[in-house]
Amino acid sequence: MEENIISIQGLGKVFHTGSGDFTALEDIHLEIKKGQIQGIIGLSGAGKSTLVRCINYLERPSSGQIFFRGKSLSTMKEKEILAMRQNMGMIFQQFNLLEQRNLLRNVCFPLEIADSGCISRALKEWKEKKKENKEKRAKSEVNDSKLSSTPLGVIIKTVLQGKARKKKRIERAKELLKLVGLEGREKSYPSQLSGGQKQRVAIARALATSPEVLLCDEATSALDPKTTEQILALLKEINEKLGVTIIIITHQMSVIESVCDEVAIIDHSKIAEHGPVKEIFRSPKTEIGKRLILGEGEKEAFFGGGRRFRIAFDGKNAHDPILSELILALHTPVNILFANTKEVDGMAVGQMVIELPENMEDILRVTQFMKERGIPFEEVHA
Numbered sequence: 001m002e003e004n005i006i007s008i009q010g011l012g013k014v015f016h017t018g019s020g021d022f023t024a025l026e027d028i029h030l031e032i033k034k035g036q037i038q039g040i041i042g043l044s045g046a047g048k049s050t051l052v053r054c055i056n057y058l059e060r061p062s063s064g065q066i067f068f069r070g071k072s073l074s075t076m077k078e079k080e081i082l083a084m085r086q087n088m089g090m091i092f093q094q095f096n097l098l099e100q101r102n103l104l105r106n107v108c109f110p111l112e113i114a115d116s117g118c119i120s121r122a123l124k125e126w127k128e129k130k131k132e133n134k135e136k137r138a139k140s141e142v143n144d145s146k147l148s149s150t151p152l153g154v155i156i157k158t159v160l161q162g163k164a165r166k167k168k169r170i171e172r173a174k175e176l177l178k179l180v181g182l183e184g185r186e187k188s189y190p191s192q193l194s195g196g197q198k199q200r201v202a203i204a205r206a207l208a209t210s211p212e213v214l215l216c217d218e219a220t221s222a223l224d225p226k227t228t229e230q231i232l233a234l235l236k237e238i239n240e241k242l243g244v245t246i247i248i249i250t251h252q253m254s255v256i257e258s259v260c261d262e263v264a265i266i267d268h269s270k271i272a273e274h275g276p277v278k279e280i281f282r283s284p285k286t287e288i289g290k291r292l293i294l295g296e297g298e299k300e301a302f303f304g305g306g307r308r309f310r311i312a313f314d315g316k317n318a319h320d321p322i323l324s325e326l327i328l329a330l331h332t333p334v335n336i337l338f339a340n341t342k343e344v345d346g347m348a349v350g351q352m353v354i355e356l357p358e359n360m361e362d363i364l365r366v367t368q369f370m371k372e373r374g375i376p377f378e379e380v381h382a
């Protein structure tokens, strides 16, 4: 069984504003499996960003629990929360790069933060060890731990180690810039890059601390379709190569469709439906699901008379043979009113709305035909 890396149970978030309380999230339940690409989709204001900010505890939930690798965030001490956050990289629509730093130093930045405070940590450890040794000596226990003799010795040792750490940081940043396809651009500055390249730097920076989870909040919303495709391909590669669990927040169904394994649809602060992308795409159950997946175009299909059926293509069948067989079986023309299908390896995925004549016999023949071939369908009404 796949392990859940994040488990959200009954999560709620209420903002207390000047004009009263506002419920941004209500009773959210979601299990995110390790190594998966989880999509979270919804219209503007649905609560997507609030959810992602609750997942890494930038926003404290008002109710419910979030578990990261089985541990409730509400029971974590501040130090553990910081460590958990280092384990969750984040990228944003506006990239948030540091304009005064070159690319190498941008990627090094989270590692510098992780390494900062080394001297005070080393001194604290030294004091604790010294106390422990003193107690052992008093009890005549064997003391085999070697300690620097003075605090100055500790500081010198840490500074020397610091140089090695800096070298490591630079090596890691170069490695990551190579991974995201920006090898040789280490000395460039963000202002010299395109949007797609900036997002690549942001991804490299988010991966610097080797997080297990990468949160992407509308990461492709500011990019053109081709660049979006390239960034999504990079995220997929990172997921496959490094095993990083990725959570993608978006309002674009095409993003979900192209890379996500699972999707949760948020509507008015609640999860309307969730499950494997293929399933949800094949037959969205809720109004919001239908609207997001089928787009506004389907509405145009509801002019005119006749009975209409939505056929779902789930990648098992090609739609051309099905339609021609259907026409042959019925001996009557079939109007395609709306189609949102894609060919994947010669197979059709998506939906189609067809119109049939108002004739009970024909309708029965069609429904029989669909059932025999195991094609999901439903009658749709305007």
Ligand SMILES: Nc1ncnc2c1ncn2[C@@H]1O[C@H](COP(=O)(O)OP(=O)(O)OP(=O)(O)O)[C@@H](O)[C@H]1O
Residues within 6 Å of the ligand: 015, 016, 017, 022, 023, 024, 042, 043, 044, 045, 046, 047, 048, 049, 050, 051, 251
């Ligand atoms: N700090 C806050 N105080 C008060 N209300 C807030 C706060 N943050 C978010 N909200 C409200 O919560 C709701 C959900 O916001 P959120 O940013 O999570 O939506 P979203 O789905 O990410 O939308 P978008 O796609 O437009 O970014 C919105 O109505 C927003 O105004």
